[in-house]
Amino acid sequence: xEKNKFWGYRRADGKVGVRNHVLILPTITCATQAARxxxxxxxxxxxxxxxxxxxxxxxxxxxxxRTFVGIGANPNVYGVVVLGLGCETHQAKTVAGExxxxxxxxxxxxIQDEGGTLDAIAQGSKIAARMVQxxxxxxxxxxxxxxxxxxxECGGSDACxxxxxxxxxxxxxxxxxxxxxxxxxAETTELIGxxxxxxxxxxxxxxxxxxxxxxxxxxxxxxxxGVDIRTGNPTPGNRKGGLSTLEEKSLGAATKAGSxxxxxxxxxxEAPTKKGLVWMDTPGQDIEQLTGMTAGGAQIVLFTTGRGxxxxxxxxxxxxxxxxxxxxxxxxxxxxxxxxTIIEGKESIEEVGTRILNEIxxxxxxxxTKAEILKQHDFGIWRIGPTF
Amino acid sequence: MEDYKxxxxxxxxxxATALEAIPANKDAVVSCQGRVSTITVLDSIEFGHKFATSFxxxxxDIRKYGEVIGRASQDIDIGAxxxxxxxxxxxGRGDQVGKE
Numbered sequence: 482x483e484k485n486k487f488w489g490y491r492r493a494d495g496k497v498g499v500r501n502h503v504l505i506l507p508t509i510t511c512a513t514q515a516a517r518x519x520x521x522x523x524x525x526x527x528x529x530x531x532x533x534x535x536x537x538x539x540x541x542x543x544x545x546x547r548t549f550v551g552i553g554a555n556p557n558v559y560g561v562v563v564l565g566l567g568c569e570t571h572q573a574k575t576v577a578g579e580x581x582x583x584x585x586x587x588x589x590x591x592i593q594d595e596g597g598t599l600d601a602i603a604q605g606s607k608i609a610a611r612m613v614q615x616x617x618x619x620x621x622x623x624x625x626x627x628x629x630x631x632x633x634e635c636g637g638s639d640a641c642x643x644x645x646x647x648x649x650x651x652x653x654x655x656x657x658x659x660x661x662x663x664x665x666x667a668e669t670t671e672l673i674g675x676x677x678x679x680x681x682x683x684x685x686x687x688x689x690x691x692x693x694x695x696x697x698x699x700x701x702x703x704x705x706x707g708v709d710i711r712t713g714n715p716t717p718g719n720r721k722g723g724l725s726t727l728e729e730k731s732l733g734a735a736t737k738a739g740s741x742x743x744x745x746x747x748x749x750x751e752a753p754t755k756k757g758l759v760w761m762d763t764p765g766q767d768i769e770q771l772t773g774m775t776a777g778g779a780q781i782v783l784f785t786t787g788r789g790x791x792x793x794x795x796x797x798x799x800x801x802x803x804x805x806x807x808x809x810x811x812x813x814x815x816x817x818x819x820x821x822t823i824i825e826g827k828e829s830i831e832e833v834g835t836r837i838l839n840e841i842x843x844x845x846x847x848x849x850t851k852a853e854i855l856k857q858h859d860f861g862i863w864r865i866g867p868t869f
Numbered sequence: 870m871e872d873y874k875x876x877x878x879x880x881x882x883x884x885a886t887a888l889e890a891i892p893a894n895k896d897a898v899v900s901c902q903g904r905v906s907t908i909t910v911l912d913s914i915e916f917g918h919k920f921a922t923s924f925x926x927x928x929x930d931i932r933k934y935g936e937v938i939g940r941a942s943q944d945i946d947i948g949a950x951x952x953x954x955x956x957x958x959x960x961g962r963g964d965q966v967g968k969e
Contacts, residue, residue: 640886640917643934644876673960674938703961710961711953723886723917725931725951726958729938787917805917824888 485660485838487845488621489628489780490559493584497628498556499780499845501619502527502796503612505562505605506553508576509534509569515598516564519605525613526562527795529860534571541866546571548750548862550579551776553587557796559616560586562605567593586612621846627661629845630753632779632797633737634667636767638715639722639787641804643733645833646785646820650802652834653783653841655739658757665747665774666738666758669699670714670765674728675735679760683743691746695762714765718788737785749863750776767792768861771799781845783837791815792859793852798844801851802837815851817844875908875920877901879935883923884951886933887914912950919951931956 489497505528507516516528533545549571553561561580565573573589580587588608595601633650635642654664666672672679676696683689703710715724724730744757750773753759761777763770767790771782775797782797784790787804789812803809806821818840822828844850873891877884877899885899891914896907899922910920919933925945930937939956949955 640919644878644886675936678936700961704963704966707963707966709958709964711958714961720953723915723919723952725919725953725956726939726960728936728958728960729933732934732936732938807916 483623485626485656485842487624487626487629487842488847489624489845490556490619491622491624492556494556496556496778497624497780498558499798500557500796501559501616502557503560503562503609503616504528504553504558504796505564505609506549506576507531507534507564508549508571508573509566511535511566511569512564512592515592515602515605518602519562519564519609522602522606523609523613525616526609527858529795529858531860531862533862533864535569536869537570537866538869539866541864542570544749544865545862546576548772548776549576551750551752551778552772552796553580554583555775555778555780555796557780558585559619560612561588562608562612563587563589564601564605565589565591567591586615625660626657626841627756629657629662629781629841630777630779631657631662631664631841632667632771632774632782633664634767634770634774634782635671635734635737635785636792637786637788637790638719638724638730638733639804640724640733641722641821641824642785642787643736644804645823645830646787646802646804647733647736648830649820649823649833649837650737650783650785651739652830653837654737654758655741656834656838658739658741661756663753663756664739664758665753665761665777665779666735667761667763667770667774668734668765669695669762670710671727671731671734672696672760673700673710674726674731678735679738679743682741684745688743688746692743692760695746699764722787747777749773752778764863766861766863768859769863772860772862781841785820789815791852791855791857793850793855793857795858795860798850799852800837800840800844814855817850872898875899877922878933881935882932883921883925884919884931884933885922887916887918887920890914890916909948910950911946911948914950921945921947921949921951923947
């Protein structure tokens, strides 16, 4: 493998995928079980369970819609079977209409139009089977890291996170950006207390203002709840791992952002319009963050953990990086890379970062992550309004 | 004699992070950007947990990474375990809204 290159799938819209999934995309919770049945029947398909897609309004409707479209549009997805019920707010045909703009294969199946669950499963499976064979005929081509959007995330953090794995991810982030790629920083909640450091690195005043604004909005939501945010974040596991306050967790989390200028602050599930370091406004909740970043186009996610989490995405390989060596041994079946050697003084941040870059090359070229092997297909949308 | 290792991230910090479990009343060898000192810990410190590297008066800032991570909710002696029992966060404090 050439350094800082990978073998990817070039899509009709010019973007590059690192996987070649056929996605069964249920736009409504009522269709998720039928979607799951299709993935049981047809090799090479993925889907996910969720509880959204109906009786949502305004910005909350839009955010869920943007997430569905973004997940389908992600270049890791070859083609999409959009599966709806028929009467829901988030109409399958509207989502499919947006997805068609990527010029990838997109088809719609509606449970009510097909005459019930079994006929919808049969119809969806027939379409999916055809797409999977077409997908399998596409070959990978050699690509540069400039084609990559890397999502960065920390979950189940401990006190080592900010000393080992997160700074190593920061090194990787700088390296990917130097190669012309993009790195997404997210989890706004877990940047509360570190926002001044990021705002100072903003490419212009507008970006700095938005960085401060999303932090203020997130903190205000907690203030309106009338409780100490520490009752929910840092979590009991974070606290057991030595993190005492949200600010401490945030300052460690922010080291994932490396040292380059902050180019853009994105809304949840929004695709970057700029290369380089971007910040997506998401909660700290791992699954909602992961879903938002992959809907924004991240083909691969670097996920650091000190407590150990199995989290994975249905469409994007998630490289799990342990912050301490004890975890790497204890949960070896879930961990891909160990950064605990930094704590022991056996390796430098740069050395671990170089190992992660090599892992990115391999995983982007087809090597499976532990979360993929264990079918950890997590999906959760950050809801910003009530259900009616 | 075994060295118990700990790390101070930035010189302006007043906390150290234990890089291994340190029993109470043992000396920790604390490094900070190449400079090494010794601090006797008062409590047993779990791996990854923090102890004070100087006396910290109630209400003072707690600093790690060269930044403020919270403030002391009581007087804290050098070598004492620092955690949720004696550090409070200053952000997202909905419980403090309308007080003071």
